[in-house]
Amino acid sequence: GAGVSQSPSNKVTEKGKDVELRCDPISGHTALYWYRQRLGQGLEFLIYFQGNSAPDKSGLPSDRFSAERTGESVSTLTIQRTQQEDSAVYLCASSLNRQLIFNYGYTFGSGTRLTVV
Amino acid sequence: DAKTTQPTSMDCAEGRAANLPCNHSTISGNEYVYWYRQIHSQGPQYIIHGLKNNETNEMASLIITEDRKSSTLILPHATLRDTAVYYCIVRLNRMDSSYKLIFGSGTRLLVRP
Numbered sequence: 001g002a003g004v005s006q007s008p009s010n011k012v013t014e015k016g017k018d019v020e021l022r023c024d025p026i027s028g029h030t031a032l033y034w035y036r037q038r039l040g041q042g043l044e045f046l047i048y049f050q051g052n053s054a055p056d057k058s059g060l061p062s063d064r065f066s067a068e069r070t071g072e073s074v075s076t077l078t079i080q081r082t083q084q085e086d087s088a089v090y091l092c093a094s095s096l097n098r099q100l101i102f103n104y105g106y107t108f109g110s111g112t113r114l115t116v117v
Numbered sequence: 118d119a120k121t122t123q124p125t126s127m128d129c130a131e132g133r134a135a136n137l138p139c140n141h142s143t144i145s146g147n148e149y150v151y152w153y154r155q156i157h158s159q160g161p162q163y164i165i166h167g168l169k170n171n172e173t174n175e176m177a178s179l180i181i182t183e184d185r186k187s188s189t190l191i192l193p194h195a196t197l198r199d200t201a202v203y204y205c206i207v208r209l210n211r212m213d214s215s216y217k218l219i220f221g222s223g224t225r226l227l228v229r230p
Contacts, residue, residue, distance in 0.1 A: 108160030
């Protein structure tokens with residue numbers, strides 16, 4: 001597609017429920033990143049995919065968080081047993097291969113706003 | 118990991134140049150300086166990046182000091198649509214080439230009519 005697409009754009013869930021957030025990167029972008037942004041704060045790195053593998057998961061805050069990517073395309077971020085502190089905007093970004101990132105940077109989606117009540 | 122320091126907020130008049138400073142005194146020789154901005158309710162948008170030399174594109178200019186310890190993003194003719202949070206980021210280099218970007222709190226730029 002023309003840009004990075006995330007769905008849903010908004011999600012309200014009850015505490016303790018599981019949620020899945022989806023990211024469709026730009027076609028051909030081999031690198032994919034998930035970030036979290038709490039209200040009024042900067043972006044926190046969560047996980048990085050190169051192809052379908054995740055060489056850097058260092059930002060996942062707990063074992064309730066997991067992510068996968070298939071077909072070097074769509075990625076899903078899953079949060080199990082959601083807590084109120086998980087409320088945030090979850091942003092996905094993609095980029096061309098690591099050589100071309102020097103010239104193009106990342107392209108971000110508009111994010112999924114997650115509210116845990 | 119190199120970190121950046123930016124003013125919390127700035128403002129400028131519409132049509133004037135906006136000069137946003139950033140300090141990155143611990144930057145290493147092969148780390149790039151990236152600038153992104155985030156307009157309300159949108160994902161961050163790439164603006165420009167550089168290593169040593171000054172850079173210019175259709176959006177902005179980037180001035181990097183000779184010692185690379187600081188830089189300035191210049192929006193030559195700010196418009197109301199440039200109101201956003203501007204992030205100065207030093208790109209991490211890792212052996213696995215993850216190219217993770219670490220976002221600080223940024224500078225909230227308000228362009229006044």
